[in-house]
Amino acid sequence: MYPEHIFPNSRLALSVPLLLTLFLGLQVPGQCDLIKLKQGGEIRGKLQRLTPESGEIRIIETLTGGRIAITSQQIEFITNRPLSVEEYESRSKLIADTVEAHLELANWCSENHLTSQRHAELEKVLLLEPDHAKARAALGYTQRDGEWMTRDELMRKNGYIKYKGRYVSTAELELLEKNEADLAEERKWAKKVKLWLTLMNSNNAQLQQEGLKNIQAIKDPFAVSALSRQMGKHENYLVRSLLVITLSQITGDKPLRPLAELALTDPVQAIRESALQALSRRDVSQAIVYFIEALKNRSNLIVQRAGEGLGVIGDESVVPELISALITSHTYRIRVPDTTSTYSFGTNGTFGNTGVVLPPEIEAGLLAGRYPNGVIVLPSQQPRVPMRTVSVRHSHQNEAVLSALQEITQQNFGYNQRLWQLWWSSTQNKTGIVPVVQ
Template identity: 75%
Template sequence: MRTNITSATQFCKSFFDTILVFCVWISVVVFLSSVASADLIKLKNGGEVRGKLLRTTSGSAETRVIQTLSGGSITIDSQNIEFITNRPLSIEEYESRSKEIEDTVEAHLRLADWCLKNHLSSQRLEQMEKIIQLDPDHAKARAALGYSKRDGEWMTRDEVMRKNGYIKYKGRYVSSAELELLEKNQAELEAERKWIKKVKLWLIWLNGNDLLQQQEGLKNFQEVSDPHAVAALARLMGKHKHIAIRSLLVATLDQIPGNKPLRPLAELVLTDPIQTIRNSALEVLTKRDATGAIAFFIEGLKNKSNIIVKRAGQGLESIGDRSVVPDLISALTTSHTYRVRVPDTTSTYSYNTNGTFGGSGVVLPPDIEAGLLAGRYPNGVIVLPSQQPKVQMRTVSVKHLHQNEAVLLALQKITQQNFGYNERLWRLWWASTQNQTGLVPVIQ
């Protein structure tokens, strides 16, 4: 009997010890969670208050009481609050550190290492971007950003693969021919091949001199409604040298139901050199459910050409929804590199603070400067000197940060908000809207 009582006593003691440890653990977790994050209150006058939201009181006007990070408390009229969001304290510390450091490679590298220790991946990449702006050949920063050196030029893996003709499909790179096979079954491929012969023949008729054949070919295009015809139409007409043929493509795709016309229509909006064709293709998209085309425009926001980025913004303004807001925020400002041929001097070439391009003692022609600033030369330009024709030339890379008005207009239309080109404020506001829906975003 005594043994049983002793065993029961030991069991109870062990049980209560376990409960005590569990309670202590819960208290620690609650404490850590309370100090690991903070509320950020964005005021309509542009100010910010950081702390913990304590309570809401009702009187003549609703107010918010915030305990600041220093331990005091502030009462704010809700009418003065733009939005409230929650984010980790490590982000607050990062912002303070980033404002105080010197603009040197060493300082940014130290802050990047601090970000790595504090699991701030996007902030670390931000510092690496600043490093390569100061030192374009900094190997560690380039490696962190996913660059490798190919033929003397720093390129990301995506850029290398795209240059070699590969496309990213479900996390891996495939050729365009392989992509077509992956996305379609054998029956679809057979049905599409039958259309290639028809479309080729009709195009021959349209480009011939026989008026009756021209009319017959046009009539045939006007009657197409089979989705299996889309691949042949896009392949044979999408890059046709005659504007009239590409316009006919838009009209023909407009007749075809389903999602298959979405890709060629989006490609026309993004890449066709004629604005009227781009506008017509976008108008066709807006008349139907174009949700499936949104992905093509999101990809366009990441394009190396600023012209494509702006067109993607215009497209999303017309067919985008709130799901594209984070992608638009990331594309508010985009950096683009231009390769240009210039006289080989000791001068360095870059975009100057006054918006001009050139180096000490060397100035590019005004029309070339304007074209580079507008992004009209995605493949670079060759600038020949006006004097001394026998001068050695060299190719240099110049980088320019573009503010994309088309992207900002798309954001304003979709969100009915306007924080200008301030990406940080856009992200804070977007996080606050996700908090309201019950989600818990990680703001970085």
């Protein structure tokens, strides 16, 4: 019926060179359809509208002017993207892995208004040359005390957070979010909670029970601030566990932030899990924002916990953020012998240059993201030679983030962020021409 070629099911695959040929044959502005095939290939061009005569056959006009017919059963998804994105992907596959080549492509991205792709190329520059000043500046980094930091990281380090586009202290944030009547109510609770915690810490069993009973009975949302401030970082894990139970019985949005902080940062796994379960039983639309923000945390450990949390309490609205956090880069400061060599993670996952290797337990900890960013890790046996501190940047594949994506979407593209982004784009396509054939 059709003069175009129909791919057999058993041999359906397009090579990268063929895709590049299909794309590079036509360089015009506009939009382009991308068909992802179930057996691993891609076809790019302009998808023709379905007609009653076409049945299960989809026709796509390639960027070189040819026409290809494909059965709907062979298609995994279809999405639509600007041609400039297609050209970027083609160029990125062809360039050399050098600082100069990535900088040149980053400039091309800037000229074509491809912001995220430009950032990706600049990040590749930093992998090759971590102290490249122009790339750092373009990505918004500044150098403080020998360490590169973004403006957000610098402000957070100085105790400021962003509120409606400007940086404020945590104390100022509380004032901005509350009126005087609210603050007066919270001050009353601060005195009560402090007194009851003191009773719980006494040597008198009767007073201990009195303090415990009073805290367990709290249900007023205005008590949340005092509870979280005085119990959230308490050295006794039983007190923090009591905080989770107490917050769980308070209605409204006020308990969401402290419960999220416990789920993300508490050192005791049982407390993190109970806080997460408490959140999962509520309307968490307001709490999700704390986990999304944590996906950008400097500590890979917090990123993993955020992914786990979103897998439990998240919905499809968090998919783009999870895709962006599938692979994250983190910086570690490590003491090494003072040589002229450059230190970095090797392709086999080891750290160091020839003749200099960290102890296995240190390497394993870094690779697993167990060390907070900025920590200085000292080798167990320091050689009697001059030492210096170096910054090492390592990219982590975040298993918890991938699990969250799989749980929410029932899809699995592994750590291939590009395929995830293509699939997500296809689900958001409102043109009505996207077939989903299982």
